[in-house]
Amino acid sequence: MTGKPYVREVPRFGWFFRQPRYMRYMAREVTCIFIGAYAVVLLVALKRLSEGRQAYEAFLQALTSPASVIFHLVVLAFALYHTTSWFNVTPKAMPIQAGEDFLPGWVIVGAHYAAWLLVSVALLVLAGAF
Amino acid sequence: MAKSNKPVIWGLFAAGGTVTAFVTPALVLLTLLPAAGVMPELLAYDNLRAFAGHWLGKAAVFAVIFLSLWHAAHRLRVTLHDFGVRADLLVAIVVYLAAAAGSLAAAYYLLRL
Numbered sequence: 001m002t003g004k005p006y007v008r009e010v011p012r013f014g015w016f017f018r019q020p021r022y023m024r025y026m027a028r029e030v031t032c033i034f035i036g037a038y039a040v041v042l043l044v045a046l047k048r049l050s051e052g053r054q055a056y057e058a059f060l061q062a063l064t065s066p067a068s069v070i071f072h073l074v075v076l077a078f079a080l081y082h083t084t085s086w087f088n089v090t091p092k093a094m095p096i097q098a099g100e101d102f103l104p105g106w107v108i109v110g111a112h113y114a115a116w117l118l119v120s121v122a123l124l125v126l127a128g129a130f
Numbered sequence: 131m132a133k134s135n136k137p138v139i140w141g142l143f144a145a146g147g148t149v150t151a152f153v154t155p156a157l158v159l160l161t162l163l164p165a166a167g168v169m170p171e172l173l174a175y176d177n178l179r180a181f182a183g184h185w186l187g188k189a190a191v192f193a194v195i196f197l198s199l200w201h202a203a204h205r206l207r208v209t210l211h212d213f214g215v216r217a218d219l220l221v222a223i224v225v226y227l228a229a230a231a232g233s234l235a236a237a238y239y240l241l242r243l
Contacts, residue, residue, distance in 0.1 A: 012214035016212070036206065038157070039232065046195070046236060050242045129160060
């Protein structure tokens with residue numbers, strides 16, 4: 001081979017600021033921090049529950065603090081971004097063949113959104129939130 | 131063919147991504163409601179204790195916590211690489227160990243109920 005091969009420079013950090021699509025990719029990736037943080041909240045709830053009524057009721061009380069409300073709202077925003085970005089790629093992650101053709105993407109995505117709505121409402125109703 | 135642990139790691143990541151996509155927003159709403167003055171019945175001590183006391187409830191709680199932690203750990207490993215951290219082996223050990231420790235703790239608390 002003659003000449004120097006072209007190597008496109010990619011900075012180690014901050015490369016995702018270059019393009020909106022890279023930013024959307026990174027937004028999707030950082031949702032994991034909030035999914036993980038909420039799993040820790042569930043773990044703490046479980047710990048308090050195992051410690052008895054008093055410990056658990058103190059935890060419930062802590063849920064009403066302003067810091068907890070802000071935390072929940074931020075987690076909710078990222079959780080919703082995780083859900084929509086996860087469902088929107090399902091036709092690519094698991095294409096379904098029907099005869100000669102593939103099932104249109106919107107059918108697969110739509111089925112996920114419908115199931116999500118059903119699961120969410122069922123969960124809130126069964127938990128006695130209404 | 132060479133054996134690879136990739137299918138297991140990625141399979142659990144995908145399972146966690148799917149489970150959290152379906153249930154996390156509703157769960158967050160559930161624990162946000164007390165701040166708005168609405169107490170979901172399930173969150174009352176006796177009810178939650180009864181729920182987590184049943185083996186099916188235990189399995190559901192463990193599955194959600196374990197898969198959430200695993201999903202977050204694996205994606206965090208990739209995300210740290212994207213942020214310029216190149217010590218992948220160290221990152222992998224730390225994030226997977228943290229997910230494993232959290233899952234073990236969840237199992238311990240559930241078995242104490």
